[in-house]
Amino acid sequence: MEFSWIFSYWPLLLSGARQTLLLLVISVGFGFLLAIALAFAQVSGGPAVRLLARAYCTFFRGTPLLIQLWLLYYGVGSLLPMIPGLRQSLFWPILREGFFFAAVSFTLNYAAYEAEVLRGALLGVPKGELEAGRAFGMSRFTLIRRIWLPRAIRMALPTIAGEVVMQLKATPLAFTVTVMDLYAVAFKVRQDTLLVYEPLLVVTVFYLALTALIARAFRLMEAQVPLRR
Template identity: 70%
Template sequence: MNFGWIVTYADLLLWGAGQTLLLLVISVGLGFPLAIGIALLRLGQNRVLARLADGYCTFLRGTPLLVQLWLLYYGVGSLLPMVPGLRGSILWPLLSQGFFFAALSFTLNYAAYEAEVIRGALRSVPRGEIEAARAFGMPPGMVTRRIWLPRALRTALPVIAGGVVLQLKATPLAFSVTVMDLYAVAYKVRQDTLLVYEPLLVVSLFFVVVAILINRIFRRIEAQVPIRR
């Protein structure tokens, strides 16, 4: 085994690790609130919005993430230059990068999966707790914010933690749209040095360490906010 290349590529490795973590933070940070909204729509009284939310989850959960990423990058991305005035706008440096499309597709996909988790957790909340809150005169919005949703999220914490880890493991797909994430750096090292296993081992170790940290964070949250039974 030869790991002498790590010193030479240290800066690039750090950049790639930062890009990987940034994709994870963006997709989870934006996707989770979106997932909550979608889950509430699916359980709401408005049938049209509920059907639209169902269709959203069905499509994104039923198609490969790589296909969704390519549809956005090679499909929508190829049409953006045709929008009048967009190339000269301040948004173009962002919209012309693969990172934007990777973050967008990861966010939308994560929201679809987590919406299903949250929907199940919301349905598992005992009706008695919700009815008791209503009996105290709480309006529907307050019941959702203070009783229904917090109770459901406490129940779903272990599954949510697993979803974040799965999202972490999906980030190497960004390499396919020119994002220089950690896997892309490993690919470059392989091309430059003809080393195959060593770069992949470094990437694997990074993902294992981050997954362990994610699990520890969620376990600490579970310990501080115990689930009432």
Template identity: 50%
Template sequence: MVWDWLPEYAPRFAEGIWLTLQLLGLSIFFGMMLAVPIGLVQVTGPWPLAWAARAFCTVIRGTPLLIQLWLVYYGLGSLFPSIPGIRETMIWSFLRDAFPYAVFAFTLSVAGYEGEIMRGAFKGVPKGELEAARAIGMSPLQVLRRVWLPRALQNVFPTLAGEFILTLKATPLAATITVFEVYGVGSIVRQETYRVYEPLLFVAAIYVFLTLCLVVLFRFLENRRKIPNT
């Protein structure tokens, strides 16, 4: 084992870790913002929205993330440059980078998987708790914000933790569209140093560490949100 290359590439790995965390954090945030209404509408209706939400979840869960990523990148990425005058606008510097397309693709993936999980979570909340909240005069929005959503999240926190870890382990796919996160940096190291095992082992160790951080974070949040049974 030869590790003399590590000091030279350590700054690039630090940048790769930061890019990985950005990709993961943004996709989880925006994905969950979509997953909650996607799960809720499947339980409450109306049926056209419920049907559309189910169809979306089926398509996302039924197709590989790599294909979704390429469709977004090569589809939208080739569409925007054809819009007249867009290259002269301020948003072109944003749209010509691969990172936003990766975030968008991962966001859709998170929304599809977690939307189905949230459907089961909303459905699993006892109706008696919702009826009690309505009985004391809560509005539908208050019932959702104070009772239904917290209870649903509490029920599926361990499942969400596992799904987000899977999303973390899927981030190396972003390297296929030139988003050089941790795995992408490891690939550069392998190409430039002709070392195969050491960069892969180092990248694997980083992902193990990030996974442990996610596990600790979700256990902390789970304990904070725990609601005693009465």
């Protein structure tokens, strides 16, 4: 095994790790907020809203993430330059990068999976707790903010942790749209040095360590907020 190349490539490795983490944080953060809206749309929305939310989740859960990513990058991305004035706008430096399309694609995909998790958790909250909140005179917004949503999230924490790890493992797909994430750096090292296993082992160690940290963080959250029955 030869690992001396790490001393030459460590700035690029750090940059790739930062890109991977940034993709994970953006997609999980914004995706979770979208998932909450989609979950409530399915649980308590009107017929039309419920149908649209279900269609969204069915589409993004029923098609491969790689195809969604390529549809955005090669499809929508090829149409953006045709919009008058967009190339001269402040947004073009962001919109022309593969990172933007990867972040959007990962966010939309994560939201669909997480919405189904939260939908099940929302339906699993005991009705007695919601009725007790209404009996205290809570408004619908207060009831959601203080009882329904926190209770559902706590019940779904183990599944949410698994979804975050799955999202982490999906980030190497960003390499296919020119994003220089950690896997892309490993690929470059392999091209430059003709080493195959060593760069992949470094990437493996990074993902294992980050997975362990995520699992530990969610276990701490579960311990701090015990589930009452």
